[in-house]
Amino acid sequence: KAGVTQTPRYLIKTRGQQVTLSCSPISGHRSVSWYQQTPGQGLQFLFEYFSETQRNKGNFPGRFSGRQFSNSRSEMNVSTLELGDSALYLCASSFLSSGPYNEQFFGPGTRLTVL
Amino acid sequence: ELKVEQNPLFLSMQEGKNYTIYCNYSTTSDRLYWYRQDPGKSLESLFVLLSNGAVKQEGRLMASLDTKARLSTLHITAAVHDLSATYFCAAFSYRGSQGNLIFGKGTKLSVKP
Numbered sequence A: 001k002a003g004v005t006q007t008p009r010y011l012i013k014t015r016g017q018q019v020t021l022s023c024s025p026i027s028g029h030r031s032v033s034w035y036q037q038t039p040g041q042g043l044q045f046l047f048e049y050f051s052e053t054q055r056n057k058g059n060f061p062g063r064f065s066g067r068q069f070s071n072s073r074s075e076m077n078v079s080t081l082e083l084g085d086s087a088l089y090l091c092a093s094s095f096l097s098s099g100p101y102n103e104q105f106f107g108p109g110t111r112l113t114v115l
Numbered sequence B: 001e002l003k004v005e006q007n008p009l010f011l012s013m014q015e016g017k018n019y020t021i022y023c024n025y026s027t028t029s030d031r032l033y034w035y036r037q038d039p040g041k042s043l044e045s046l047f048v049l050l051s052n053g054a055v056k057q058e059g060r061l062m063a064s065l066d067t068k069a070r071l072s073t074l075h076i077t078a079a080v081h082d083l084s085a086t087y088f089c090a091a092f093s094y095r096g097s098q099g100n101l102i103f104g105k106g107t108k109l110s111v112k113p
Helices: none
Strands: A005-007 A010-013 A019-024 A031-038 A042-050 A053-057 A064-068 A074-078 A087-094 A110-114 B004-007 B010-014 B019-025 B032-037 B043-049 B055-058 B061-066 B071-076 B085-095 B098-103 B107-112
Touching (some): A019 A087, A031 B098, A042 A064, A042 B098, A074 A087, B004 B085, B010 B019, B032 B071, B043 B055, B043 B061, B071 B085
Parallel strands (some): B010 B107
Antiparallel strands (some): A005 A019, A019 A074, A031 A042, A031 A087, A042 A053, A064 A074, B004 B019, B019 B071, B032 B043, B032 B085, B061 B071, B085 B098, B085 B107
16 A cells, blocks of 8 residues: 655755645545754644645644545645745644544655755 | 653663653543554554553563553663664553543654664
8 A cells, every 4th residue: 555655756946936845645545744844943834635625724824735636635835935944844644633532644755955 | 731741752772671661641641552653664563462461572662551541661672673664652641532642742663683
């Protein structure tokens, strides 16, 4: 069974640009959550999508947005990039939405560097 | 707001020794997770602890949960070099009927021969 895949794995952008990251969940999983990992702030929850609807959102500015398609694949977009957006972006898939006893499986991440 | 604190943040051990990583969380949570992350890699799920007194073991790692004390521990027995990694605990935080994981800062474990 294939795991969670994320593309691209590495990305270099400059300040002010925008970026789109993609996540394909495990087959049959309908929930995709996104996390940002930085050395200073650690792992922080961005948002969760289930059945093409945003179910939950973390404390990030509106520059961070996402969507989910009918095949459960999800994209995350960051507009007007700032240096502080440099991070490892992880997505996690689960069978159901974030509820009791619902384990998340993490993808390999996309390393974004903003210059 | 749920907060998760891990200690220590850095741990240097010799092979064969035992040690414990502590994970405290600030408010009630019905689930506690432990993950392992190798450098440049993603998170690998180690344990899911669902109830007070839960204990799970896999190889040289054993995790336990005390919901009354809001404390989980990850005990390492007779450490080996292959256990070198960063270990995260995460508690589940509810927002209404939904929720998300709140992670600790991680414990970077280095096991030296």
